[in-house]
Amino acid sequence: MTSGRALTGTAWAVLLLGLWVWGRDGDLPSGGSAPTTGDVAAVGRPLGVPLPPAHAALKPAEPRRVEVPSLGLSAPVVARGLDAEGAIDPPPYEMPQTVGWYGAGTRPGADGAALFVGHVDTKTGPAVFYGLSAARPGATVNVTRSDGSVAEFTIDDVQVVERTAFDARKAYGRHRPAGAELRLITCGGTFDREAGAYTANVVVSAYLTGVRG
Numbered sequence: 001m002t003s004g005r006a007l008t009g010t011a012w013a014v015l016l017l018g019l020w021v022w023g024r025d026g027d028l029p030s031g032g033s034a035p036t037t038g039d040v041a042a043v044g045r046p047l048g049v050p051l052p053p054a055h056a057a058l059k060p061a062e063p064r065r066v067e068v069p070s071l072g073l074s075a076p077v078v079a080r081g082l083d084a085e086g087a088i089d090p091p092p093y094e095m096p097q098t099v100g101w102y103g104a105g106t107r108p109g110a111d112g113a114a115l116f117v118g119h120v121d122t123k124t125g126p127a128v129f130y131g132l133s134a135a136r137p138g139a140t141v142n143v144t145r146s147d148g149s150v151a152e153f154t155i156d157d158v159q160v161v162e163r164t165a166f167d168a169r170k171a172y173g174r175h176r177p178a179g180a181e182l183r184l185i186t187c188g189g190t191f192d193r194e195a196g197a198y199t200a201n202v203v204v205s206a207y208l209t210g211v212r213g
Contacts, residue, residue, distance in 0.1 A: 049138045051156055052209045057180045058109035061145035063101050066116060068184075070139040075128050077116065077143075079103030088117045096127040106180075108143045109151035109208060113174050113181040120187045120198075129186035133160065135204045141182060149213040153182045153206035160188050162200045171203045180208035 063077040080100035083089040091098040099118045106112035119127035141153040161171050172183060182205070189200030 051138060052154055054176070054179050055208045055210050057111040057208065058149065058151060058211060060107040060110040061147040061149065063108050063143050063145055065144040066099050067142040068135065068139065070136070071131050071134060073128070073131065075099045077101050088115060090117050090119055093119070093122045096122045099128055108182055109145060109149070109180050109211070111178065111180060113172065113183055115172065115183050115185065117185045129184065132184060132186050132204060133188060133202045141184070141206045143182070149211055151180070151208060152210035152212065154209040155204055155206045157205040159203045160200050161203055162189065171201070175205055176207060182206040
């Protein structure tokens with residue numbers, strides 16, 4: 001798939017299925033209890049929260065770093081592909097504070113929805129997106145890009161998507177008819193030991209509202 005173009009046909013279906021199962025096994029932290037990240041975070045689209053107008057999409061450029069100042073989050077970004085199950089392959093557990101970007105998809109700031117994934121935890125403790133469920137509409141997400149620019153996104157939606165009611169296209173597809181969007185995705189809910197998976201996904205959506213540099 002080329003940058004800025006939506007997935008179609010089988011490739012789209014495989015990726016969405018993989019995103020649904022992403023987070024199975026291995027995320028459980030030491031001590032035997034998983035965080036309840038996301039259970040209180042389904043704030044959705046805000047009522048009465050002023051949001052800035054959208055900025056025109058930028059020329060494609062790869063991401064280098066992502067920052068969410070309201071969460072104290074600042075992390076490097078690396079391109080990732082799909083694993084054997086068709087899911088976005090997150091950074092290895094040896095890189096728990098690194099965010100993975102689906103490199104075959106949209107570049108952040110370009111037209112379309114760019115997908116970022118990160119671990120919520122590892123066997124040794126919290127990982128890069130552990131606090132993602134605390135994100136709120138109106139907050140800023142800054143993505144430093146390979147051309148030296150910083151694409152500024154504004155969060156407009158925070159959802160905790162239970163696996164039993166998962167709508168992949170709604171969660172990961174475009175929310176706007178045009179323009180640059182961003183998704184930050186991690187595991188949420190609680191860890192179901194029997195199923196070997198988290199019970200939900202935290203999906204933070206943002207749209208481009210500015211650019212620096």
